[in-house]
Ligand SMILES: O=P(O)(O)O[C@@H]1C[C@H](O)[C@@H](CO)O1
């Protein structure tokens with residue numbers, strides 16, 4: 195079925211927020227798992243628990259505080275999500291991306307998405323930062339798309355292009371800043387793939403994605419970016435690499451019954 199929202203649903207939430215804070219954010223930041231402390235850097239904060247915001251979905255995952263924080267960061271007015279919504283929590287994709295359209299109605303122009311992700315690339319280690327240059331939206335390819343249902347022309351077109359989701363200028367700027375800050379060796383560009391989760395990949399799934407050109411895999415972000423690009427937001431994304439998929443230390447796939455030296459039989 196289709197569990198969508200009306201334009202009014204987004205508008206009501208946006209109007210409530212605009213009535214509760216004087217901040218008028220230009221930038222929205224979605225903090226991934228364990229990255230919520232980013233919001234603590236905001237000055238002159240106004241914070242709202244998701245439970246207190248009319249129409250807002252609720253967080254159920256550890257490491258996601260469930261707060262929307264408005265404030266100033268380096269002279270820009272920002273709104274930070276401390277905790278995002280994932281499909282594996284049982285939310286529809288419209289619900290996981292609800293805040294993005296609310297941000298658009300608040301007047302936001304730029305969306306920064308962050309996430310925790312597993313590395314599938316030889317040169318990406320735990321602790322590294324991957325600037326997202328493109329994504330593979332596996333649920334989207336299979337028909338699980340937050341834009342399913344009647345198109346809301348006020349937000350964007352029925353068939354939006356996704357060929358330049360991640361703003362090239364912001365990607366370059368981030369690379370330059372990494373150099374200036376002396377952390378260039380920790381920062382690389384790569385392709386993020388979104389899967390549904392909540393289980394991690396099998397070895398065969400991780401190998402498949404690696405061969406398809408995926409550098410890091412996680413359980414979020416792509417649906418938010420699809421909705422953001424649909425409504426004309428400028429997007430910048432980073433993955434914090436938290437673990438390495440072990441797919442490449444495993445033995446080759448095919449094992450002949452003639453060579454059982456790699457088998458450990460439990461005995462019959
Ligand atoms: O919200 P993000 O994408 O950072 O969360 C990732 C995906 C799962 O929620 C969790 C698994 O480690 O981290």
Ligand SMILES: Nc1nc2[nH]cnc2c(=O)[nH]1
Nearest residue numbers: 310311312394411412413
């Ligand atoms: N799917 C997936 N999500 C993650 N989030 C953090 N690490 C991983 C991972 O290895 N796989």
